[in-house]
Amino acid sequence: MAKSKEALDIRWSGQLPKGAEPSTVTVRLDPSGRWHISILVDDDTIKPLPQSDKSVGVDVGIAHLAITSDGEKAENPPNRPYQGELGGLPETRPEGPLS
Numbered sequence: 001m002a003k004s005k006e007a008l009d010i011r012w013s014g015q016l017p018k019g020a021e022p023s024t025v026t027v028r029l030d031p032s033g034r035w036h037i038s039i040l041v042d043d044d045t046i047k048p049l050p051q052s053d054k055s056v057g058v059d060v061g062i063a064h065l066a067i068t069s070d071g072e073k074a075e076n077p078p079n080r081p082y083q084g085e086l087g088g089l090p091e092t093r094p095e096g097p098l099s
Helices: 085-088
Strands: 024-027 035-043 058-060 066-068
Touching: none
Parallel strands: none
Antiparallel strands: 024 035, 058 066
């Protein structure tokens, strides 16, 4: 990438905090040929949350995405574009002896 003569088509997913210095930069090429860059920064503007004695358990399920021990329910996302397509596909198994 350092020797690339073409401009890179960069799509930012978020803004870097003002004055933030990257501590780690990871560059990855995915199997479809797209480059992904992850930037890790230390943000001094983020303050730790106050201490709390309260705790909650979370159960991840099928009927609901998650249910907390307080009884709060998070519904599953309504859009599953893959659901209809995958339902009719045959199950595939690897050939050869199972190890």
